Amino acid sequence: MTEQLAVAVLGANGRMGAEAVKAVEAAADLKLVAALGRNDSLxxxxxxGARIVVDLTVPESTEANVRFAVEHGMHAVVGTTGWDQERLGRLEELLAAQPGTGVLIAPNFALGSVLASAFAAKASKYFESVEIIELHHPDKVDAPSGTAVxxxxxxxxxxxxxxxxxxxDATTSEMAxxxxxxxxxxxxxSVxxxxxxxxxxxxxGGPGEQLTFxxxxxxxxxxxxxxxxxxxxxxxxxGLTLGLDDYLDLGL
Amino acid sequence: MTEQLAVAVLGANGRMGAEAVKAVEAAADLKLVAALGRNDSLxxxxxxGARIVVDLTVPESTEANVRFAVEHGMHAVVGTTGWDQERLGRLEELLAAQPGTGVLIAPNFALGSVLASAFAAKASKYFESVEIIELHHPDKVDAPSGTAVxxxxxxxxxxxxxxxxxxxDATTSEMAxxxxxxxxxxxxxSVxxxxxxxxxxxxxGGPGEQLTFxxxxxxxxxxxxxxxxxxxxxxxxxGLTLGLDDYLDLGL
Amino acid sequence: MTEQLAVAVLGANGRMGAEAVKAVEAAADLKLVAALGRNDSLxxxxxxGARIVVDLTVPESTEANVRFAVEHGMHAVVGTTGWDQERLGRLEELLAAQPGTGVLIAPNFALGSVLASAFAAKASKYFESVEIIELHHPDKVDAPSGTAVxxxxxxxxxxxxxxxxxxxDATTSEMAxxxxxxxxxxxxxSVxxxxxxxxxxxxxGGPGEQLTFxxxxxxxxxxxxxxxxxxxxxxxxxGLTLGLDDYLDLGL
Amino acid sequence: MTEQLAVAVLGANGRMGAEAVKAVEAAADLKLVAALGRNDSLxxxxxxGARIVVDLTVPESTEANVRFAVEHGMHAVVGTTGWDQERLGRLEELLAAQPGTGVLIAPNFALGSVLASAFAAKASKYFESVEIIELHHPDKVDAPSGTAVxxxxxxxxxxxxxxxxxxxDATTSEMAxxxxxxxxxxxxxSVxxxxxxxxxxxxxGGPGEQLTFxxxxxxxxxxxxxxxxxxxxxxxxxGLTLGLDDYLDLGL
Incomplete structure (x- = not known):
C-alpha cells in the first residue's frame, strides 16, 4: 500500500474547514494529523508531522500560516482570500529559498467551475457572440460574481x-x-x-448554433x-501556483 | 363531413402571411378562398365568400381591413400591430352594431409563449423570487422584448x-x-x-426549489x-377579444 | 392580531418532521403546541390543545395517528405514504361522521412540482409531442420516479x-x-x-416551438x-382531499 | 490583399451543398470557381483552377470525387458519409504518393458540437457520473444519434x-x-x-456540483x-485527417 500523506487543516471550525476535515478523513490515501482552530498554536x-497544510482561515491570518508552513518545509493548499500583490511577492521570495516546496492559492476549488471557465474561454473565439448569466441566492451582496468577472x-x-x-448587438432602444x-x-x-x-x-452563439457551458x-x-x-x-x-487550472489535465 | 370554413388571408405576400396561406391550405377543415397582397381590392x-379574414398586413392598413370585414359580417383574426386605444374604441363601437361578429387581435400567436406567460403569472404568487431572461438574435433593436414586458x-x-x-435582493455593490x-x-x-x-x-424561486417556464x-x-x-x-x-388567452382552455 | 393556529407535528425526530417543526416555529401565524416522536402518547x-396535526411518520402508524386526530376534531395534514384504497375508504367513513373536519393527504408537498405537473398536463393538449426527463441522485432505487409517473x-x-x-416518432433503429x-x-x-x-x-414540442416546465x-x-x-x-x-392541487389557486 | 483561395463545391444542388456555395461566396478570402451538380464533369x-474541393455529394460518388481531386493536386474537404476502412486505406495510399496534399473527412462540421464533445470527454474523468441526453425532431429514424454514440x-x-x-447507480426497480x-x-x-x-x-455530476455541456x-x-x-x-x-478536432486550437 502507498503511504498516506499527512495532512493538517487550518480553520477546521469554519464551514469550509469542517468540510475539508471530513473529506480528508474519508480519503484512503490521506491521513488527517491536525485540525486547528483559531487559537491553536502552529x-x-x-x-x-504534517506534510501538507490546508489553509481555510481568514485574510488576517492566512499569510502567517502559509509562511510558517513553507519555513518548515510543508506544502500548502490555500483557499483563503486576501492575497494581494504584496503578499504574493513576499511569498515568492520565501519559496525561492525553499526550492522543493509548493504552494497552491486558488480562488475557486469547484472543479466544474474551473473547467467550465477554461473551456468556455478556449471555445469563445470560434463564435460571433458570447454572454454570461450567473445565478445566485438573493443574500449575495455583489453583482456580478467574482467568478463571472x-x-x-x-x-x-x-x-x-x-x-x-x-x-x-443592434440594440437602439434599451430600458436601463x-x-x-x-x-x-x-x-x-446577474440573477x-x-x-x-x-x-x-x-x-x-454562431450562425444556426449555440454552445452552452x-x-x-x-x-x-x-x-x-x-x-x-x-x-x-x-x-x-x-513554487507558487495561482488557480487550479495548472493542476488539471486540460490538454486536448 | 363538416363544411369547410372559408378563409381569406390579407398580407399574403409578407413572411407571416405566406406562412398563414400554407397553414390554411394544409388544414382539412379550412378552405383558402382569397390571398390578397398590397394592391388587391378588398x-x-x-x-x-370569405367567412373569416386573417389580417397580417401593416399598421397603416389593418384598421381599414378589419372594419371592411366587420361591416360585411366577416370575423377577423388580426396579428398586425398598431392598434392603439383610439382604434380599439372605434372598433368596439362598430362591433356593437354587428352583434354576431367576432374580432381577435393578438400580439403573439405562439401558443407556447401565451401559455408560459399565463402559467408563470399564476404560479408566481407562490414563490419569493421571480426574474425573467429573454434571449433573441442580435439584430433585435429593443431590449427587453415586448413579450417579456x-x-x-x-x-x-x-x-x-x-x-x-x-x-x-441584498445587492449593495453592482456594476451598472x-x-x-x-x-x-x-x-x-436581455441576452x-x-x-x-x-x-x-x-x-x-422559493426555499430549496426553483420552477422554470x-x-x-x-x-x-x-x-x-x-x-x-x-x-x-x-x-x-x-365582440372584441384581445390576446389569445381567452381562446385557450387553461382552467385547472 | 389574528389568533395563532395550534399545530402539532408527529414524527418530529425524522428528517421531514424536524424541518416541519422549524417551519411551524418560524411562522408568525402558527404556534407549535406539540412535537411527538415514535414513543410519545397521542x-x-x-x-x-392541537387544532391541526401534521403527520410525517411511517406507513405503519399514520392511519392510527390520523384517525385519533379526526376522532378528536383535529384537522390533519399528511405526508406519510402507505394510504391504499382500503385505508382511504375507512377514513372517508370516519370523516362522514365528523362533517367539519378536514384531512389532506399529499404525495408531494413541493409547490413548484405540483404546479409544474398541473400546468404541463393542461398545456400538453396543444402540442404534438411530449416527453419527460427526471433527474435524481444515484442512490435512488426506482426509475422512473413516482412524480414522473x-x-x-x-x-x-x-x-x-x-x-x-x-x-x-419515426424511430426504426433503436439501441435498447x-x-x-x-x-x-x-x-x-431517468437520469x-x-x-x-x-x-x-x-x-x-410543436411546429417551430418548444415549451418546457x-x-x-x-x-x-x-x-x-x-x-x-x-x-x-x-x-x-x-372531508378528505388527495393532493395539494385543490388547495392552490390555479384557475386561469 | 491576400490572394483568394479558389474553391469548388461538389453536390452544389443538395441542401448542404447549396449552403456551402452561399458561404464560400460570402467569404472575402475565398473565391468560388466551380459549383458542380450530379451530372457535371469533374x-x-x-x-x-480549383485549389480546394468541397465534397458534399452522396456515398456512391464521394470516393471517385476525392481521388480525382488528390490526383490533380487539389486538397479536399469532405462531409459525405460512406468512408469505410477499405476506402480510407486506399485513400491513404494515394495520399502517400502526393505528399503535399491534404484531405479532411469529418462526420460533423458544427464547431460547437465538435468542441462540446471534446471538452466533455476531457472533463468527464473529474466527475463520478456522466450521462448524455440527445434531442432531435421526430422524423429521425435512429436512436441514439451518431453524434451521441x-x-x-x-x-x-x-x-x-x-x-x-x-x-x-442504485436502481433496482426499473420500467424497461x-x-x-x-x-x-x-x-x-434520446428525446x-x-x-x-x-x-x-x-x-x-460530482458531490454537490453539476457541469453541463x-x-x-x-x-x-x-x-x-x-x-x-x-x-x-x-x-x-x-495527408488524411479524420474529424475537425485537429483543426481546432483546443490546447489549454
Missing part, C-alpha cells in the same frame, strides 16, 4: 488574442440595465433567486474534490 | 393582487446593469446571441397553430 | 380527453432503452447523477411552503 | 485511460428503458420532439463555419 503542525476576463483575452471582434453589465466587452447578467446556491452559464454548485461539498486534488498534487508542483 | 373578399406586467399584477412583496432592468418590480435580463430566434425563461420559438411556423386556433374559434366569440 | 395532542398519467389523461393522438420507458403513451427518461437532488422537465428540488426545505399552505387551509376544506 | 475542376465513446475512452470507474441505453458504459437518452432540430447535453443546432447554417475552417486549413495539413 507549532502543533510540526509535532504532528474572471470568466469574462479570460474570454475577452482569448478573443482579443485571436482577433475576434466584439459580438453583434436590460442588456446587463459590460466586463471587458462581455455582457454579464438573484431564493433557493439557488451558485450557478453560471456561458452562452456562445453551465455549472451548478449545489453545496460546499463541491469544493472538496478540488481541495483533495490540490493536496495530492501540490508536492509535485514546487 | 371587394374580392365579398366575391370570394407583458409577462412581467402579468406577474407583477398577480403578485400584487395576492399581497406578495417584491423578491429579496448587472441586475437587469426593472419592469413593474420584476427584473428582466442577444447570433444563432438564436426568440426564447424566454421565467424563473421562480421556458419557451423557444425556432421558426415563424410556431405562430401558425395559434392563428388556426383563432380562425376556428373567432366565430364563436362575438 | 393523548398529549389533546392536552396540548403521476405527471405522465395526468398528461396522458388530458390528451386523451382532448382527442390528441400519441406524439410522432434509448427512447426511454413508456408510461401511458408518454416517454419518460441518475451524483450531486443532484430531485429535478424534472416536461418538454412539449422544469422543477428543481435542491433541499427538503422545498416541501415546507406546501406543508404550511396545507396547515393554513385544511380547516377550510372539510 | 474535368471542369481542372479548367476552373461518438461522444459516449470518447468519454468512455477518456475515463478508462484515467482509471475512473463506472458512474454509481427508463435508464436509457448503454454505450460503452455511458447512459444515453424526439416536434419543433426540434438537433441538440445534445452531456451532464457530469449543451449544443443546439438550429439550422444547417451551423455547419458552414466548420466547412470554411476546413477550407482555409486543409492546405496546411497534408
Amino acid at each position: 507549532d502543533s503542525l510540526v509535532e504532528a 474572471r470568466t469574462a476576463q479570460l474570454i475577452s483575452a482569448e478573443r482579443a488574442a485571436a482577433g475576434v471582434p466584439a459580438g453583434p 440595465g436590460a442588456r446587463g453589465c459590460d466586463v471587458d466587452g462581455v455582457r454579464v447578467h 438573484r433567486l431564493r433557493g439557488l446556491v451558485a450557478h453560471q452559464e456561458v452562452l456562445l 453551465r455549472h451548478d454548485s449545489f453545496d460546499r461539498a463541491s469544493f472538496m474534490p478540488g481541495v483533495l486534488l490540490g493536496v495530492r498534487t501540490v508536492g509535485m508542483k514546487p | 371587394d374580392s373578399l365579398v366575391e370570394a 407583458r409577462t412581467a406586467q402579468l406577474i407583477s399584477a398577480e403578485r400584487a393582487a395576492a399581497g406578495v412583496p417584491a423578491g429579496p 446593469g448587472a441586475r437587469g432592468c426593472d419592469v413593474d418590480g420584476v427584473r428582466v435580463h 442577444r446571441l447570433r444563432g438564436l430566434v426568440a426564447h424566454q425563461e421565467v424563473l421562480l 421556458r419557451h423557444d420559438s425556432f421558426d415563424r411556423a410556431s405562430f401558425m397553430p395559434g392563428v388556426l386556433l383563432g380562425v376556428r374559434t373567432v366565430g364563436m366569440k362575438p | 393523548d398529549s395532542l389533546v392536552e396540548a 403521476r405527471t405522465a398519467q395526468l398528461i396522458s389523461a388530458e390528451r386523451a380527453a382532448a382527442g390528441v393522438p400519441a406524439g410522432p 432503452g434509448a427512447r426511454g420507458c413508456d408510461v401511458d403513451g408518454v416517454r419518460v427518461h 441518475r447523477l451524483r450531486g443532484l437532488v430531485a429535478h424534472q422537465e416536461v418538454l412539449l 422544469r422543477h428543481d428540488s435542491f433541499d427538503r426545505a422545498s416541501f415546507m411552503p406546501g406543508v404550511l399552505l396545507g396547515v393554513r387551509t385544511v380547516g377550510m376544506k372539510p | 474535368d471542369s475542376l481542372v479548367e476552373a 461518438r461522444t459516449a465513446q470518447l468519454i468512455s475512452a477518456e475515463r478508462a485511460a484515467a482509471g475512473v470507474p463506472a458512474g454509481p 428503458g427508463a435508464r436509457g441505453c448503454d454505450v460503452d458504459g455511458v447512459r444515453v437518452h 424526439r420532439l416536434r419543433g426540434l432540430v438537433a441538440h445534445q447535453e452531456v451532464l457530469l 449543451r449544443h443546439d443546432s438550429f439550422d444547417r447554417a451551423s455547419f458552414m463555419p466548420g466547412v470554411l475552417l476546413g477550407v482555409r486549413t486543409v492546405g496546411m495539413k497534408p
